Amino acid sequence: MKVVLTAILFLVLQGCASHNLTVYEQLGGRSKVTEIVDNFITQIEYDEVMFAYFEDSNITRFKEKMVEHICVITGGGCTYSGDSMERVHTGMNIPERDFNHAVDLLIAAMNDAQVPHRLQNKVLATMAPSRSEIIYR
Amino acid sequence: MKIKDLRLLLWGVAMTLGVSPAVDAADGKLIATAGLIQVEGSGGGGIVPWATLAGYDTQEQTSASAGVTQVNLRDYRLTTYAAAVSFYDRIEVGVAQQRFDLKSLGGEIKQDIFSAKYRVYGDVIYTSLPQISVGVQHKRLKDEAIANLLGASDTTGTDFFVAATKVHLGAIAGYNAIWNVTARATKANEMGLLGFGGADNDDYELMLEASVGMLLSRNIAVGMEYRTKPDNLGLGESHWRDYFISYIPTKQFNVTLAWADLGKIAGAPEQRGLYVSLSGQLW
Numbered sequence: 001m002k003v004v005l006t007a008i009l010f011l012v013l014q015g016c017a018s019h020n021l022t023v024y025e026q027l028g029g030r031s032k033v034t035e036i037v038d039n040f041i042t043q044i045e046y047d048e049v050m051f052a053y054f055e056d057s058n059i060t061r062f063k064e065k066m067v068e069h070i071c072v073i074t075g076g077g078c079t080y081s082g083d084s085m086e087r088v089h090t091g092m093n094i095p096e097r098d099f100n101h102a103v104d105l106l107i108a109a110m111n112d113a114q115v116p117h118r119l120q121n122k123v124l125a126t127m128a129p130s131r132s133e134i135i136y137r
Numbered sequence: 138m139k140i141k142d143l144r145l146l147l148w149g150v151a152m153t154l155g156v157s158p159a160v161d162a163a164d165g166k167l168i169a170t171a172g173l174i175q176v177e178g179s180g181g182g183g184i185v186p187w188a189t190l191a192g193y194d195t196q197e198q199t200s201a202s203a204g205v206t207q208v209n210l211r212d213y214r215l216t217t218y219a220a221a222v223s224f225y226d227r228i229e230v231g232v233a234q235q236r237f238d239l240k241s242l243g244g245e246i247k248q249d250i251f252s253a254k255y256r257v258y259g260d261v262i263y264t265s266l267p268q269i270s271v272g273v274q275h276k277r278l279k280d281e282a283i284a285n286l287l288g289a290s291d292t293t294g295t296d297f298f299v300a301a302t303k304v305h306l307g308a309i310a311g312y313n314a315i316w317n318v319t320a321r322a323t324k325a326n327e328m329g330l331l332g333f334g335g336a337d338n339d340d341y342e343l344m345l346e347a348s349v350g351m352l353l354s355r356n357i358a359v360g361m362e363y364r365t366k367p368d369n370l371g372l373g374e375s376h377w378r379d380y381f382i383s384y385i386p387t388k389q390f391n392v393t394l395a396w397a398d399l400g401k402i403a404g405a406p407e408q409r410g411l412y413v414s415l416s417g418q419l420w
Contacts, residue, residue, distance in 0.1 A: 096195040096226075097165035104167065107355070117354055119309020125306035130264045 022075030022120045030071070032113060039064045039109035047105060049098060073126040087134040092137065099135045165195030165226075168355050170261060170304060173393060174204040174416045177274050177328060178233025179252045181300075183379050183395050183412055184364050185346040187317045188270040188302035189261050190229040190254065191221040192418055193388045199224050204398035210408040214238040215330075218248065224323045229254040229272075237330045239283075241405070246330050247279040259314075266272075266384050267303035274298075276329035287351025287370050287403065288384075289332025290339050294321040312351050315360070319346040326370050327402055335369035342367045350381075358383040375400020379412060390417040 027033060041063060044050040054062070065082035072080045082088070103124070110120045153167075172180030172189035172345045180191030183206075192200025203220040216238070221231035232255050237246040254272035254306040261268040278284055278292040285292070300319040308314040322341045344367060350360025361380045368374040381395035395412035 028259075076168075095197050098195050100165050100167055100195060107167075118307065120305030121311050121313050125308075128263055128306055131260075 022125060023119070024071055024074040024076030025072065025120040027123070028117055029068070029076070031133055032115070033067050033070050033074075033076075034063075035113045036109050036115065037063055037070070039112045040066070040106055043105040043109050047101075049101060050105060051131075053092060053094070053098075065101045067106065070123070073130075074123060075126075085130045086137065094135050094137070099131060146155075153280065162395040163192050163194040163198040163200035163223075163418065164388050165198050166388075167356060168388055169352055169383075171388070172416065173391060174206070174219045174221060175229075176206055176208070176215070176278075177251050177252065177420055178221065178234070178271060179224070179233040179274065180221060180229055180231075180255060182287065182317065182348040182362050182398070183381050183393060183414065184285070184377050185317060185319050185348050185362050186252075186254070186260075186272060186274075186278070186298055186300055186321075187319070187348065188256065188268040189302040190223040190256065190270075191231065191416075192223040192229075194223045194226050196225050196227070197309070199420075202324065202416055202417040203419060204414060206412070206414035206416075208399070208410060208412045210240075210397075210402070210410040211309050212405045214240055215236075215252075215410060226255050235328070235330065244283075245280065246283060247331055249277045250259060250278060250329075251275045251277075261302050262304045262306065268299040269299065269300050269301050272297070276325065276333075277331060277363060278332060278357060281332070283403075284326070284330075284332025287326075287372070289329055289370065289403050290334035291324070292332050294329055294333030296321055298322070307386050309351055311351065315348075315350045315352070315358070317418060318346040320344070321346060323367065324369065325367075327366070327374060331403060333372065337349060337371040338369045341380060342372065344371045356385050358385065372404050373401050375402070383413070388418060391415075 052080035138372035175181035181187040189292040194200040219233035233250040240419040259268040298321040346364040348362040364377040379397040383393040385391040393414040397412040
């Protein structure tokens, strides 16, 4: 019990040490975010379910806006010039299953970009609140 | 381990491994965020039922899971065979049979459990408040002699519980954390294996149960659980605890090892031992 609590305390304190850096900075800034988004797009291209959502999309624009979006929510201080999450996804009627599948692909994209597990979780935490603006719209 | 138990255990493994690569398996949740099957057959941790359902189904999917759990203690050995079906990440229905082998005294106590759970609110990851479910476990003792001998009032009983479970992404230095709190109204003695109610108390009592855990990777979770229990028979029934590690290589299969401390059971103290659980998703 004591060992477990000590371990948790140690991890929390260790976590605090990196709190001065934003998640964006911990990732390594724009180049790493771009790499993740590139990998994500590759994942989508090879995925039947996801590709269907992107058939009529301008991939260049999608990439640019997604890099911006991740920059903003991870504290990178960019300005997001795209439409709101709600507006982008309205009319798609994305079910929970496909949303979670997209998260699986994003995790795969971060794995391919060698983003460490703990940092991946921090990225996911920044995105989680927008789920309600995305599904069933 | 007796030959019969081994055969059943192998059957469980074969079921989970062999049937699992089903084409349209429910896979809608993130790995390691569905419940395991707890010792009474509900989706949960090891000894505590959670708000999460047993399968990886989302609102569009159904799923079926099966598992086998064995806890080997000094004087007893508990084996649970369980199966659960989840519908649309909303309702879970389960059946389980517990076999409580009285290693020291000789003999076996069997109990059947029929359970249901309804997700009332939330998503374990995505809503800011925890996922909340209510559930029932209806228990029927098949071997009543020992319960009667110890003065239990009844050999069937029903537990009612409400559970709240939440995953916090990246909460502990970047590791995902999970907690669960369950409140259970029960009359059961040792989960019902020693009957329901007794000389010291014959009313429903509210018991608190809790689990905390941490996901060390997408596939490994560690944590601990605590479960308070009534003492209706006046035998000094203990609260339970366990420390667990779960390996969840795929959404179709998981294995959990735990150190369980179940205290005093039917007067025999220091019942501790290894908890092993295998479960898998059939679709």
